[in-house]
Amino acid sequence: MPDFILHHYPQSPVAQKIRFALGLAEASWHSVEISRLPPRPLLSPMTAHYRRVPVLQIGADIHCDSQNIIRAIAEAGHSDSLFPDGCTGHAMALASWTEQVLFDLAVRIVITSAIGTAPPEFIADRGSLYFEPDWTEAGLQQALPSTILQLQAHLAWCDDMLSARGYAIGPVPSYADAAIAYIVWFLRGRWDDGAALLAPFEHLCRLESEFNERGEGKAINMTGETALSIAREHTPKSPVGITAGFAGGLSQGQNVLVRPSKVTADPDVVGRLRYLDDTRVSLDHESPETGAVAVHFPVAGYRVTAL
Numbered sequence: 001m002p003d004f005i006l007h008h009y010p011q012s013p014v015a016q017k018i019r020f021a022l023g024l025a026e027a028s029w030h031s032v033e034i035s036r037l038p039p040r041p042l043l044s045p046m047t048a049h050y051r052r053v054p055v056l057q058i059g060a061d062i063h064c065d066s067q068n069i070i071r072a073i074a075e076a077g078h079s080d081s082l083f084p085d086g087c088t089g090h091a092m093a094l095a096s097w098t099e100q101v102l103f104d105l106a107v108r109i110v111i112t113s114a115i116g117t118a119p120p121e122f123i124a125d126r127g128s129l130y131f132e133p134d135w136t137e138a139g140l141q142q143a144l145p146s147t148i149l150q151l152q153a154h155l156a157w158c159d160d161m162l163s164a165r166g167y168a169i170g171p172v173p174s175y176a177d178a179a180i181a182y183i184v185w186f187l188r189g190r191w192d193d194g195a196a197l198l199a200p201f202e203h204l205c206r207l208e209s210e211f212n213e214r215g216e217g218k219a220i221n222m223t224g225e226t227a228l229s230i231a232r233e234h235t236p237k238s239p240v241g242i243t244a245g246f247a248g249g250l251s252q253g254q255n256v257l258v259r260p261s262k263v264t265a266d267p268d269v270v271g272r273l274r275y276l277d278d279t280r281v282s283l284d285h286e287s288p289e290t291g292a293v294a295v296h297f298p299v300a301g302y303r304v305t306a307l
């Protein structure tokens, strides 16, 4: 089993989704805690300056975005626990919905409620990543009741799924449940009115308790310096080539730019195209700090363009 190195910070909800998944997989992993705000000088050379959290490192293979991280963990031998009964497509589609819709609404609620108490630079930074380019604090505050109503509707669907089958997809938990549980964890932990909104949703509360009790697998702390030296001492082991049926005119070895498809303040990532299949795109990247690494992104939710 390869060594997983998760770069994350405790308050990150998307990292919590991965920590819940590592618990479900009963995996052992190394934990590198990073700061809540950039700069992150030990991490960004590895990711070719992709800025989001979490990031999963396996030697010199650097997996960005939870969608891609979970694929890497499953491929490393945990697919039966994360995707029981071959439910990969079903679970990934549900996880995509919870991130794009429920997390988007939840983060609006949490950030709007933190206006006036959280440091203004934190609100400004996260707003530039999560909201429309012309967002304002007043606009968020005005929209808050309707944002909560919308989230409640989606939570009701989740609760109904869990009530009907026990878990999101069937009688045993899967990654889809981690992708619901982290939304509940985030709302309860970071929003004063979260507990009241969640209380009527008996099955969501049950799911959250189960994931909290199960824990996060077996984590051992590691420093960012050690993680960086591991990247330097290894070479990427991931595949090379293009296997996607439709490859968008891209060819192996050419310079490409990868960025989230939504308009956000995320920096562009540039590298040489190493690999492309239907769901994953990998870039070759070098830096003095890391040597040669392969940086992996999901295809869904990202723009990949030739330079």
Ligand SMILES: N[C@@H](CCC(=O)N[C@@H](CS)C(=O)NCC(=O)O)C(=O)O
Binding pocket: 012, 013, 014, 015, 036, 037, 038, 051, 052, 053, 054, 064, 065, 066, 067, 099, 129
């Ligand atoms: N699509 C990404 C979203 C990740 C994301 O937005 N993570 C948040 C933390 S929960 C983030 O990176 N915020 C900015 C930061 O921490 O610098 C994923 O699934 O990993």
